[in-house]
Amino acid sequence: xxxxxxxxxxxxxxxxxxxxxxxxxxxxxxxxxxxxxxxxxxxxxxxxxxxxxxxxxxxxxxxxxxxxxxxxxxxxxxxxxxxxxxxxxxxxxxxxxxxxxxxxxxxxxxxxxxxxxxxxxxxxxxxxxxxxxxxxxxxxxxxxxxxxxxxxxxxxxxxxxxxxxxxxxxxxxxxxxxxxxxxxxxxxxxxxxxxxxxxxxxxxxxxxxxxxxxxxxxxxxxxxxxxxxxxxxxxxxxxxxxxxxxxxxxxxxxxxxxxxxxxxxxxxxxxxxxxxxxxxxxxxxxxxxxxxxxxxxxxxxxxxxxxxxxxxxxxxxxxxxxxxxxxxxxxxxxxxxxxxxxxxxxxxxx
Ligand SMILES: [Mn+2]
Numbered sequence: 416x417x418x419x420x421x422x423x424x425x426x427x428x429x430x431x432x433x434x435x436x437x438x439x440x441x442x443x444x445x446x447x448x449x450x451x452x453x454x455x456x457x458x459x460x461x462x463x464x465x466x467x468x469x470x471x472x473x474x475x476x477x478x479x480x481x482x483x484x485x486x487x488x489x490x491x492x493x494x495x496x497x498x499x500x501x502x503x504x505x506x507x508x509x510x511x512x513x514x515x516x517x518x519x520x521x522x523x524x525x526x527x528x529x530x531x532x533x534x535x536x537x538x539x540x541x542x543x544x545x546x547x548x549x550x551x552x553x554x555x556x557x558x559x560x561x562x563x564x565x566x567x568x569x570x571x572x573x574x575x576x577x578x579x580x581x582x583x584x585x586x587x588x589x590x591x592x593x594x595x596x597x598x599x600x601x602x603x604x605x606x607x608x609x610x611x612x613x614x615x616x617x618x619x620x621x622x623x624x625x626x627x628x629x630x631x632x633x634x635x636x637x638x639x640x641x642x643x644x645x646x647x648x649x650x651x652x653x654x655x656x657x658x659x660x661x662x663x664x665x666x667x668x669x670x671x672x673x674x675x676x677x678x679x680x681x682x683x684x685x686x687x688x689x690x691x692x693x694x695x696x697x698x699x700x701x702x703x704x705x706x707x708x709x710x711x712x713x714x715x716x717x718x719x720x721x722x723x724x725x726x727x728x729x730x731x732x733x734x735x736x737x738x739x740x741x742x743x744x745x746x747x748x749x750x751x752x753x754x755x756x757x758x759x760x761x762x763x764x765x
Pocket of ligand 1: 451540559560
């Protein structure tokens with residue numbers, strides 16, 4: 416049995432909205448990932464089943480490896496269809512906000528959401544939710560928004576009617592947000608939910624292949640290039656990857672092609688902290704992604720680069736520089752964390 420974690424009053428309130436309202440809009444964060452798209456589409460199919468008018472709007476384009484998800488063709492890209500999307504947002508009865516904690520995570524859409532008279536519900540698993548919604552279902556202890564949404568849909572009495580399509584969308588988000596159940600995934604209830612989704616005939620092996628075996632050849636060449644330039648700093652238990660504009664051009668870089676590169680050096684024995692520096696193609700900045708294993712707080716380092724995030728995953732940026740200079744700057748900052756890195760490594764060696 417699943418523990419009831421969602422406040423029943425909020426479930427009842429949403430049930431009332433279901434009865435009363437017809438026009439629903441679903442949104443998720445900029446640069447939507449598997450959890451954002453999976454949860455949005457699962458909720459989309461649920462509301463369709465309730466015969467609602469539903470529109471899913473994303474702030475910008477979502478990655479190609481999620482295009483196979485049922486309903487993905489109906490997602491509206493706010494970047495392209497700004498005017499239509501603004502009308503949908505203004506006319507909505509209910510706006511469902513998924514997988515983000517603060518309205519600035521939806522960029523230009525934020526003001527329109529704020530201005531809209533629609534009722535708003537937030538369903539999310541990030542810390543410190545902004546209090547902009549009428550219903551806030553925020554559970555940072557949950558592995559993914561999809562897991563939380565599964566629980567919510569069950570609380571709404573939907574499990575019996577849930578079909579393979581909805582179960583597949585939910586499973587995809589749970590899988591991607593836990594790196595294929597390799598982190599944030601020690602809660603036994605997570606696997607109870609997976610089991611319940613498999614009973615709905617999710618083909619989890621297929622989902623894995625659709626998501627992970629879907630790269631272009633150029634992405635793999637790019638990956639080879641980036642890895643061959645890897646710098647490992649054994650005394651700091653750290654590895655650094657860089658990607659220049661020139662390399663991006665040479666390998667026909669398209670958005671998302673370097674997704675996940677930052678995690679690769681964590682495969683090295685004794686490395687617990689990785690940094691990926693990518694020269695941005697649009698702005699004169701170098702994007703910094705940081706990942707760690709165990710107690711080392713990436714987000715504290717990210718703050719030194721105008722950024723932030725979670726303990727084990729965060730990011731920032733450096734203005735007016737190139738990858739080479741950014742790497743030098745990063746190593747200067749790293750010096751301050753040498754003893755902490757050693758301490759964290761000694762406490763929890765891999
Ligand atoms: Mn998520």
